[in-house]
């Protein structure tokens with residue numbers, strides 16, 4: 001498949017009040033026609049700056065931006081405006097003209113696209129139907145909910161039939177349910193209209209749901225990119241691991257820690273549809289150890305699941321022989337799953353003190369895992 | 377007291393008319409040219425448009441220079457200039473010119489801050505549609521700035537009303553002239569009181585109408 005967007009070794013440096021900020025450093029990526037490409041990373045990583053280069057809202061200090069293989073880095077004036085008509089942009093803050101009606105907001109883009117006045121209202125109606133807001137043509141943005149405002153801004157971005165849609169944290173200001181609706185709409189726009197989407201988010205739930213491929217950014221550098229499932233299943237870079245851990249990680253609820261029986265605590269991660277119970281019971285009977293499943297959690301990326309289990313492996317026999325049993329059982333587990341991490345007491349503490357959440361996980365944060373908790 | 381009524385009947389209409397024309401002309405000139413200057417100031421400092429330090433600094437300096445003069449001093453400075461243009465500066469026409477020159481930088485700063493208050497995110501969205509500059513200013517920036525703009529016009533009119541009285545003191549006509557000639561020079565307190573009441577009512581009315589209008593354009 002051909003790349004519709006290519007960022008070739010781009011860097012952006014800002015000069016501000018005497019010091020320079022390297023917002024993007026030598027980043028390269030290719031977005032393929034028709035895919036949903038995601039960019040994730042912590043705040044300040046340079047995600048927005050990177051994406052704003054695609055329609056030259058930000059100009060690279062060095063490097064090239066190519067659309068359909070054509071170098072657009074130097075475009076100005078009319079040709080730049082023409083390019084922008086073919087690239088829709090959806091912002092976190094909606095950025096609608098508050099003192100203009102929904103209809104006028106969309107007509108603004110249509111006028112920019114050279115649609116004759118007589119046809120604008122009809123096309124606006126069409127766009128509003130597409131985003132599910134048919135009755136809102138003459139409403140003002142202030143009378144709409146956040147989700148509805150975002151739908152208007154999506155309609156505006158699609159006004160001139162763009163081939164690319166850039167979304168900068170388009171769902172970050174919305175609650176979970178509204179986010180679902182917007183994501184479903186974007187997915188539909190992607191499959192039905194064939195629009196290529198580049199989507200920035202720090203919410204991995206969003207990444208998991210709609211991204212085909214993903215790039216992870218940190219300090220202006222793309223540290224990892226690939227198929228979403230692969231990146232999430234086997235993160236290579238520390239920061240990606242931290243991001244994924246925060247999302248998939250199973251925390252042992254604090255209240256359980258003091259009650260844990262003696263044994264070795266391990267976190268197993270597996271991908272694909274392995275039925276895990278047989279393995280657990282096989283290992284347990286083969287080596288004569290007790291394996292308690294403390295937590296289980298499965299997340300789907302598209303159709304592919306990533307499972308996480310926290311198990312406590314305890315000896316049944318006494319003394320040295322029991323300890324050897326446990327070692328053997330752990331060895332077999334280690335050889336079978338693709339993610340194996342022994343949680344020492346310290347690691348348990350750490351899992352509880354989420355480094356990015358600030359302080360220990362709250363009950364709400366662990367709710368997801370607690371619900372699926374299978375205490376044996 | 378009948379004297380007072382007599383004076384008012386004879387001169388008030390004309391004085392009011394002169395004041396209104398002077399303030400009216402100055403407001404129109406001030407809004408038109410002030411807005412033009414504001415657009416230049418705004419565009420030359422906005423990152424997204426055509427940043428130009430030099431133009432911005434020069435225009436900004438001129439605007440500030442005129443604004444830094446108290447109106448009375450500006451008036452005195454302008455008298456020879458007006459004389460050169462229209463002969464007799466001590467007329468409503470002369471007053472209108474002086475007021476206009478004061479109004480332009482005054483409104484320029486008001487309009488500039490009304491533009492600058494427009495959410496930069498909205499500008500990015502407008503730029504991203506591929507719209508040309510003219511459409512962005514007229515279709516996105518202006519509607520958002522309109523309520524502040526209207527309040528700015530009200531502020532300008534009310535300030536000019538005050539300045540127009542000063543123009544009156546040098547004999548260019550209008551309500552100020554009336555107040556000086558009769559209320560002050562001839563101790564006609566009644567005339568003075570009538571003018572004070574009139575001005576208070578006028579300002580209230582302008583403010584009320586302006587606020588309503590601004591609200592109508594805020595959504």
Ligand SMILES: Nc1ncnc2c1ncn2[C@@H]1O[C@H](COP(=O)(O)OP(=O)(O)OP(=O)(O)O)[C@@H](O)[C@H]1O
Nearest residue numbers: 014016021023041042043044045046047048049050
């Ligand atoms: N116009 C600018 N002038 C100066 N510095 C800027 C500008 N835009 C961004 N930066 C800086 O560049 C860095 C990257 O910013 P950017 O907005 O791209 O990050 P981000 O990953 O989108 O973060 P967030 O998730 O908070 O939106 C930050 O340090 C930011 O302060």
Ligand SMILES: [Mg+2]
Nearest residue numbers: 047048049168
């Ligand atoms: Mg950002």
